[in-house]
Amino acid sequence: MKELTVIxxxxxxxxxxIAAALVSLAENAVIADCDVDAADMHLILQPEIIETIDFSGLKVASIDETLCIKCGICKDACRFDAITNDIRIDIYGCEGCGVCAYVCPERAISMIERKAGDAYNSETRFGPMAHARLGIAEEASGLLVAVVRDNARKLAEKYDRDLIIIDGPPGTGCSVIASIAGVDMVLVVTEPSVSGIHDLERILDVADHFNIPAVVCINKYDINEKNSLIIEEYCKDRGIEVVGKLPYDDAPTKAMIQEMTVIEYSDGEFSNKVKNIWENVREKLT
Amino acid sequence: MxxxxxxxxxxxxxxxxxxxxxxxxxxxxxxxxxxxxxxxxxxxxxNLEKVEDINILTPVVDKTKCDFCGKCSEFCQFNAIAVLPEDVLVFPALCHGCGGCAMVCPKDAIVYENRSIGIIEKSKGGNxxxxxxxxxxxxxxxxxxxxxxxxxxxxxxxxxxxxxxxxxxxxxxxxxxxxxxxxxxxxxxxxxxxxxxxxxxxxxxxxxxxxxxxxxxxxxxxxxxxxxxxxxxxxxxxxxxxxxxxxxxxxxxxxxxxxxxxxxxxxxxxxxxxxx
Incomplete structure (x- = not known):
């Protein structure tokens, strides 16, 4: 089984x-939406949810006001500044470590489970899909990503699929690391702006750091062709292949409004170039 | 504001x-x-200049004191420390730096060292x-x-x-x-x-x-x-x-x-x- 993450x-x-377009071109893939705190893939794929699984993130501290003597020992011990001056828990600051409960001389603090989101196993017109919804203002998105990836692997086994296409989150931190750890390849989608170039360099460093092979696709390459050339040169120097350059096109937005992948929506230039990217990526994965 | x-x-x-x-x-x-x-x-x-390193405290285990009782690993909510029969493994990237493992260690075998996870920079000049x-x-x-x-x-x-x-x-x-x-x-x-x-x-x-x-x-x-x-x-x-x-x-x-x-x-x- 192979795993490809789009970051x-x-x-x-x-x-x-691009991930949704690849899913509609792949014939035997499981889909995993790992951008769990701003998931959008379902807006295009309209999955029918088969199974919903409660996700409990980290525990959260809770103070029993009837036992608390406001001694402040917990506040001093908390490394996350998650206990206020009047000795209450800031639930958005609490990381669930349990130190406050351990040091409390009155045993007034307990660590309680909290539901931090839902994970879903679903069916789409292109095959099985694992996705999730992180609860509002909840932490532990990296843990939820790990749950979605685990669910996707189980779906792949159950339905005998040989590829998992993972839609990853932006950034370089916790949920990105959880989305790419141990995958066979990452496809990095960039754009020819100074920000796009800067962020590409950092995300390629992250892929390198975890020893994951990377290929690059330049989206909206014609917005600034000079910067696109800079990206191509940069990738060449790093020994990374640019597997495709996509033009600026309103087809993706129009497709999104129709709840379609761009491949379903149109067979214009944009779709044809995505097909070439897919052929290229599929060859590299096998 | x-x-x-x-x-x-x-x-x-x-x-x-x-x-x-x-x-x-x-x-x-x-x-x-x-x-x-x-x-x-x-x-x-x-132009940017460095203001500070951002460090978090990461545990270091003194294996001459450790008796591999496993209390630290049991306490850690982040799976950042694992105790084997004759060894202790720390996974710094998973550690949140809460300090709990040292508190629960009955042998005082755990100390902390600073680990840099990032930096703060500020602009030099400019309005x-x-x-x-x-x-x-x-x-x-x-x-x-x-x-x-x-x-x-x-x-x-x-x-x-x-x-x-x-x-x-x-x-x-x-x-x-x-x-x-x-x-x-x-x-x-x-x-x-x-x-x-x-x-x-x-x-x-x-x-x-x-x-x-x-x-x-x-x-x-x-x-x-x-x-x-x-x-x-x-x-x-x-x-x-x-x-x-x-x-x-x-x-x-x-x-x-x-x-x-x-x-x-x-x-x-x-x-x-x-x-x-």
Whole structure:
């Protein structure tokens, strides 16, 4: 079984558009939407949810006011500044470590489970899909990503699929690392802006750091062809292949409004170039 | 006053708004809280100097004292320390630095050492006070860097926080403590869906907000209709202008070439002050 993650560093470069297009071209893939705190793939694929699984993130501290003597020992011990001056828990600051409960001389603090989101196993017109919804203002998005990836692997086994296409989040931190750890390849979608170039360099460093082979796709390459050339030169120097350059086109937005992948929506230049990218990527994965 | 700029969906124009906003108003500080992929400096051209390393405490086990009882590993909620029959393994990238393992160790075998996970930098010279955080490559936890960054807020100035995309912990760390949050969106299905998620976060954190619609002539009118129904102020609309896109791609703030927009950003600050 192979796993491919679509990432970008910078947000809004077209990860989900391209991942959804690849899903509609792949014939035997499981889909995993790992951008769990701003998931959008379902808006195009309209999955029918088969199974919903409760996701409990980290625990959260809770103070029993009837036992608390406001001694402040917990506040001093908390490394996350998650206990206020009047000895209450800031639930958005609490990381669930349990130190406050351990040091409390009155045993007034307990660590309680909290539901931090839902994970879903679904069916789409292109095959099985694992996705999730992180609860509002909840932490532990990296853990939820790990759950979605685990669910996707189980779906792949159950339905005998040999590829998982993962739509990753932007950035370089916790949920990105969880989305790319151990995958066979990452497809980095970038754009020819100074921000796109800067963020590409960092995300390629992250892929290198975890020893994951990377290929690059330049979206909206014609917005600034000079910068596109800079990206191509840069990738060449790093020994990374640019597997495709996509033009600026309103087809992806129009397709999104129709709840279609761009491949379903049109067979114009944009779609044809995505098909070439897919052929190229599929060859590299096998 | 502290104003955060967030979005839910990435690439909607947070940094564009943040940079052009600070270039249009007086007595201002800019904080690039997108420590995973900071971009503001690319538009400002300032020289940067390091202010501090952001360290978190990571356990080091003295194996001559350790009797491999396993209490530390049992306590750790983050699976950052594993005890084998005759060895202890620490996984620094998973450690949150809570200090619990040393507290529970009956042999006093655990001490802490500082591990750098990122840095804070500030601008040298220039008329805008600019700070940014940078998370080291391969590090998972952005929040400690963001929290340290925001300690440089000068309460006598207007502070602008350019937040990362999404709605998870780095976003919460960025917007927490702000008096107001501008949400930059585009009126597409993805933009709108992620805007709703971001709105839920701000409502839960009880931070007042308004909306800027970027590339307002692509997509459809779903964002405006929603704001209208919910009584959410639309603070500004920025058209999908090839010139603005081109300037952005080259790292040039558009108010520098289209000065008529400076007035609009001054009015933006007035609108926010009137709302809170």
């Amino acid at each position: 970008s560093g910078k947000g809004g470069t077209g990860k989900t558009t | 502290k104003i955060a700029i967030a979005s839910g969906k990435g690439g909607t124009g947070k940094t564009t708004v943040a940079v052009n906003f600070v270039l249009s108003i007086e007595n201002v500080q800019l904080f690039d809280c997108d420590v995973e992929e900071p971009n503001c400096h690319l538009f400002l051209g300032f 805008i006070e600019f700070y940014r955080g940078v998370l080291n490559i391969g590090e998972a936890m952005a929040s400690p860097v963001i929290k340290a960054l925001k300690k440089h807020v000068d309460e006598s100035k207007t502070a602008i926080f350019d937040a990362p995309p999404g709605t998870a912990c780095p976003v919460i760390s960025s917007v927490q403590g702000a008096d107001y949050c501008i949400l930059v969106t585009e009126s597409t299905p993805f933009g709108f869906h992620d805007l709703l998620l971001a709105l839920d976060v701000l409502r839960k954190l009880e931070i007042p907000f308004g909306i800027i619609i970027n590339r307002c002539d692509i997509g459809d009118d779903r964002v405006e209709k929603y704001c209208d129904t919910e009584g959410i102020p639309v603070l500004m609309k920025i058209p999908h202008d090839r010139k603005i896109a081109r300037l952005y791609s080259e790292g040039i703030p558009f108010v520098n070439r289209m000065p008529e927009w400076k007035v609009k950003f001054v009015q933006l600050l007035d609108k926010i002050q009137a709302q809170i």
